[in-house]
Amino acid sequence: MADDPDLPDYEVPVGLFQDLEDLKATVAALTSQVKMLTEGTDAGSGDNEAAAGEEPGDEDEWQFPPFILLLDSPQYDDELRALIEWVEGVLVPGYLAEPSADARWCPQWFEHPVAIARLHALWLAWQELTDPAACGYTGPSVWHRDHLDPCLRELRNSTGPFAGCTKGEHQIDHRLPGVVPSAWHLTED
Template identity: 40%
Template structure:
């Protein structure tokens, strides 16, 4: 198996992603210099990096597949005006507001038992 070209997502972002996929920032595109403080960004960038490491080794269409199936989908979300960096600027990180979560009431996730109906078909009851 081939060794990865980059040893970490941080190395890939710093040495490959940021220098290669430049966009004019502000308005439509956002970036946070402290991208590593955004869990969603870490997850999306890690997925991009892993796919890149795999597909860069595929002869012929590997990188084309990476662009089409991975980067072209993730980039507008990642850098988008309502993406993970939407409150940040390149110079300032703002901690995103977390949504509140309430636990489901007891029994909410229980699967109801199937009850046979008079016509022989099962119904949820």
Template identity: 50%
Template sequence: MSSPESDPQEPGPPPLPAPTFILYFQGPQYAEALRQLTLWAHHVLLPVYGREITSSAPWCSRWWEHPEAVAQLHGLWLAWTELTGPGSGPSGPANWHRDYLLPVMASLRDPSGPFAGCKPGAHRRKESPPVDFLDPFGPPSATA
């Protein structure tokens, strides 16, 4: 018979999986994720779904310099890999088009979206909205 001291401890909760979304990445991990996204965007997304650039449907040739575009396109790519890759069901590509591609491209190419003011060959950097306090609910020293 074993004593309580020799019983193995119950395992704790399983570790959380590592995040897969690009906004969690930094340094080399971010650079590699952006490289993979760029290859997909330049060889799959834009040749097939890019459509003509107009004032009512802008696009920036330096899209990777727009954090919102990177975030949306990375989410679109993650959904692409899940819904069109090996093991996806036959309706996966149709669901990807309907649920992911169309809304993301409409958002990115909206005249007031992240590429507003950008024209072919003319990138325009966007300023983030001002924030009065970085942590309004933190200790008083954090809000000054």
């Protein structure tokens, strides 16, 4: 090859070959990790999902909990139970001061569908943004700024889902419409 007149004569430092081999090994290791993570824990077992009659990815479809309002029982009940545990164990003691007219909170928040939806979204964001492996060390700051503060402002303001709830009284129907528009149901003549 060195005698081939069509090839240019390059002087390549020996260290460059070692660097290239290191890069190849790093790329191979990362490729293996990505493959393992995207295929699940069975990646090394040699099982072929398509051969077993399953669509690829069926197993991973519900890896993370879906939005709570889209669930049916018993998944809804399980997700609500886990949400209650997080709200009562983390959110209430850590972030909620004494309720007032300007900062409402209903101890029966789990009976307010709007509160459930907002708190579940907040909890999903918390799960993602408090994991340094997933989002680095700025995740908690992002969670506070982009998720916690706006959520609590909406939930606790005087027109939020707890607007009809006071210290001694709980109302869950105060935000529901009184009349369903006629386009939503059929009337018998």
